[in-house]
Structures are given as structure tokens and as C-alpha cells.
Amino acid sequence: MAALGWLTPRRRSATARSVLAGEASAEAARKSSQEQEELEALAAQAAPDEGEREPEFPVVGDDKAAAFFDLDNTVMQGAAIFHFGRGLYKRKFFERQELFRFAWQQAWFRLAGVEDPEHMQDARDSALSIVKGHRVAELMSIGEEIYDEYMAERIWPGTRALAQAHLDAGQKVWLVTAAPVEIATVIARRLGLTGALGTVAESVGGVYTGKLVGEPLHGPAKAEAVRALAAAEGLDLGRCAAYSDSHNDIPMLSLVGHPYAINPDAKLRKHARERDWRLRDYRTGRKAAKVGIPAAAGVGALAGGAAAAVALHRRRH
Numbered sequence: 124m125a126a127l128g129w130l131t132p133r134r135r136s137a138t139a140r141s142v143l144a145g146e147a148s149a150e151a152a153r154k155s156s157q158e159q160e161e162l163e164a165l166a167a168q169a170a171p172d173e174g175e176r177e178p179e180f181p182v183v184g185d186d187k188a189a190a191f192f193d194l195d196n197t198v199m200q201g202a203a204i205f206h207f208g209r210g211l212y213k214r215k216f217f218e219r220q221e222l223f224r225f226a227w228q229q230a231w232f233r234l235a236g237v238e239d240p241e242h243m244q245d246a247r248d249s250a251l252s253i254v255k256g257h258r259v260a261e262l263m264s265i266g267e268e269i270y271d272e273y274m275a276e277r278i279w280p281g282t283r284a285l286a287q288a289h290l291d292a293g294q295k296v297w298l299v300t301a302a303p304v305e306i307a308t309v310i311a312r313r314l315g316l317t318g319a320l321g322t323v324a325e326s327v328g329g330v331y332t333g334k335l336v337g338e339p340l341h342g343p344a345k346a347e348a349v350r351a352l353a354a355a356e357g358l359d360l361g362r363c364a365a366y367s368d369s370h371n372d373i374p375m376l377s378l379v380g381h382p383y384a385i386n387p388d389a390k391l392r393k394h395a396r397e398r399d400w401r402l403r404d405y406r407t408g409r410k411a412a413k414v415g416i417p418a419a420a421g422v423g424a425l426a427g428g429a430a431a432a433v434a435l436h437r438r439r440h
Contacts, residue, residue, distance in 0.1 A: 144337025145347025148304060148320040149355060152297060155308045156318030172274075180381070181292040189317075191288040191349050191375065192282070193367035194300035194307060200277040201309065203302040210269030216253075251324065255333030259305060259326050266309040274310065281405040282385055283368040285366065286316060291323045295356070299349060299365075299375065301341040319346045346374035370394060 181188060181245030189192035195202040212219070254262065289296045295317040300307050311319040323336040340348055353360050364381035365372075368389035376382035384402045395402055 128261070138338075138343070140338040141342075141344040142337075142347045143338055144323065144335070144344040145320075145349075146351045147323040147336040148340050148344075148348040149351035151304050151323050152308075152318045152320045152352060152420040154353060155304070156311075166179040166374055181289050181294055181364065182196055182362075183292045183295065183299065185292070185362060186362070187298065187357070188362040189353070189356065190286065190363065191297050191299045191320075191359050191365040191379070192286060192316075192363075193345075193369065193372055193375075193385075194298050194302060194310065197366055198279060198282050198286070198298065198366040199274060200279065200308070201245070203274065203306055206273040206277070207266065207269055207306055209273055213272075214265070221274075248315075251331075251333045251335065254303075257331050259329050259331065262303070263305050263309065266306045270309055270313055271392075275313070278314070279386070279405045281403060283314065285383070285385075285403070286314065289364070290315065297352065299340070299345050301339045302347075304340075311428065312351070320352060323434065342371045343374050345372060349375055349378055 193197050223411055239337050260383070272377050286296050297317055298307050298311045298319040298321070300319065302321050304319060304323050307321035309321035311317070320340060324342045325332045325334040325336050338344055349365070350360070352358075353363065360378050361380040363379040364383065365379045366383040366385045367376055368384070368386040368391065369388055373391065373394060376384075381394070382398075382400045384391050384400055386406050387395060387402060392402065394400075
């Protein structure tokens with residue numbers, strides 16, 4: 124059975140597709156944040172000096188430093204694409220049985236704790252089949268509504284405070300996620316962050332083609348995206364910070380001088396303790412702390428990021 128392959132760990136390294144995905148995400152993030160950056164610059168000029176106490180870290184005024192935050196279970200409880208899927212289901216984009224079918228498959232996948240390339244390819248192809256033929260503006264508009272419906276109340280206050288500390292220090296703050304860059308950009312804007320690095324789906328004339336640029340922004344691809352953005356922005360990665368809950372993001376965390384494990388899974392917690400990385404856990408419940416499963420688990424939460432995407436597999440336009 125193909126499902127048995129999920130139990131066999133497979134090492135992934137940066138590939139040419141990872142580099143392409145990272146560079147494409149960095150470019151998209153920079154473009155999406157230009158307008159926001161200009162508005163923030165104007166606001167900063169008009170804002171009064173409140174004389175707040177300068178924190179030890181992050182260092183105020185260090186324009187060579189920035190912060191990179193994973194999204195799912197780091198900034199927000201649960202997976203962004205799952206909440207997005209809930210909103211699409213509410214809008215009659217797909218049938219209930221399709222969601223339940225993949226929710227069970229993804230629950231097995233998450234509990235096994237490994238990533239099977241064939242399984243991920245299936246999720247990837249299904250997600251692309253959904254957006255093909257849709258306009259980018261349509262997905263952005265729906266994302267705005269769904270943020271208000273399902274995501275706003277799931278932001279971790281503790282992680283949000285960490286991001287705000289970097290902003291208050293005059294540093295840029297980026298989300299880095301495997302979720303579509305359009306969804307990530309909506310969330311970043313609502314939180315007042317600089318921008319977002321996310322998976323880039325190809326579009327022509329504002330319409331999705333059903334193809335990816337490179338590969339999903341996951342694992343090594345996240346590290347490549349951060350590396351590319353840092354080079355473009357003139358950042359010193361040794362002075363930057365990164366935050367994540369997942370051992371899959373160790374490549375990204377290892378790039379920076381200030382890595383943080385936030386609500387860490389068991390593998391990341393062990394890795395962080397061995398290297399004396401800083402840890403923060405904002406979850407409640409001993410089970411979440413012990414096994415690294417979201418505190419708001421249940422089958423729906425376990426379904427995680429790709430559940431909604433594959434649930435939509437047979438919808439065609």
C-alpha cells in the first residue's frame with residue numbers, strides 16, 4: 124500500500140527546484156510589500172516619539188536585521204490552507220465527502236510524522252487543479268473574507284508580540300510559509316507585517332495556469348527563499364531571527380543567528396535544546412507540549428495544511 128511509504132523517513136535537500144521556488148517567493152514577497160512599506164514610511168514620519176524602553180533583543184535601529192516567521196502553528200493555531208478550505212467549503216467549492224476523505228488520510232500522515240514525496244505530489248497537483256482558471260484577484264478577495272471568519276481569532280498573542288518587538292525595533296518582519304503567497308500576503312497585511320514568502324502558483328494575465336513556479340515553499344525551499352530575500356534586501360543573516368514550530372524548518376532556522384522554536388514539535392524541541400536555541404510554547408495542555416500536536420487537535424486540525432486542497436481535487440472549471 125502506498126500509505127506504508129509515509130512511515131519511511133526520506134531526507135530532502137535543496138534542489139534546483141527548491142532554489143527556483145525560493146527565489147520566486149522572495150520576488151513575489153518584495154513586490155507585494157512595496158506599497159505597504161511606503162505607507163509605513165509615511166506613518167513613521169508622522170508618528171510621535173513615545174520614548175519606549177529599548178529591549179535587549181531585537182536591537183533597535185539594526186537595519187541589517189529582520190525576522191522570519193513560519194505561519195502554521197507558529198503565528199496562527201492550525202494550518203492557514205485548512206482554514207481557507209473551510210471558507211471555500213462554506214462557499215460551495217467542493218463536497219463534504221471529499222473533505223472527510225482526505226482529512227482522514229492527512230490525519231494518518233501527520234501522526235506518522237514523516238513526509239512521503241508521492242503523497243505531497245498528490246496534494247500539490249490537487250491544489251493546482253483547484254486554482255487553475257481562477258483569477259488571482261478572486262482568491263485574494265476570498266482570502267480577506269476568510270481571514271475575518273476563521274483566522275483572526277487564531278493568532279497566537281505571544282508570537283504576535285514577538286513580531287511586534289521586531290517591528291518596534293525598526294526591523295522588517297516576513298511570514299515564510301508553504302501556503303499560497305496570496306493567502307500569506309493577506310495575513311501579513313492584516314497583522315501589520317512587512318510581507319510574506321509563500322508558494323508561488325504561476326499566473327498569466329492574472330489567471331492561474333495550474334502550474335507552480337519551482338515547488339512548494341517547504342523545508343529547504345523556505346531556507347532558499349530567506350537566503351534570496353536577505354541577499355536582495357542587504358540583510359546580515361547572522362543578525363536576523365527566525366521562528367518556527369516544525370523540525371521541517373530546521374534549514375531555515377539554521378540560517379540565522381537568532382533561531383527560536385515556537386510551540387515546537389518533538390523533533391524540533393530536541394534539536395533546539397541540543398543547540399541551546401530559545402524556546403517558547405504558547406499552547407495549553409500537556410499533550411500538546413509532549414507530542415507536538417496542535418492543542419486544538421481533532422481530525423479537522425490534524426488534517427492540516429493540504430486537507431482542503433486535496434478535498435477539492437475533482438472540481439474543474
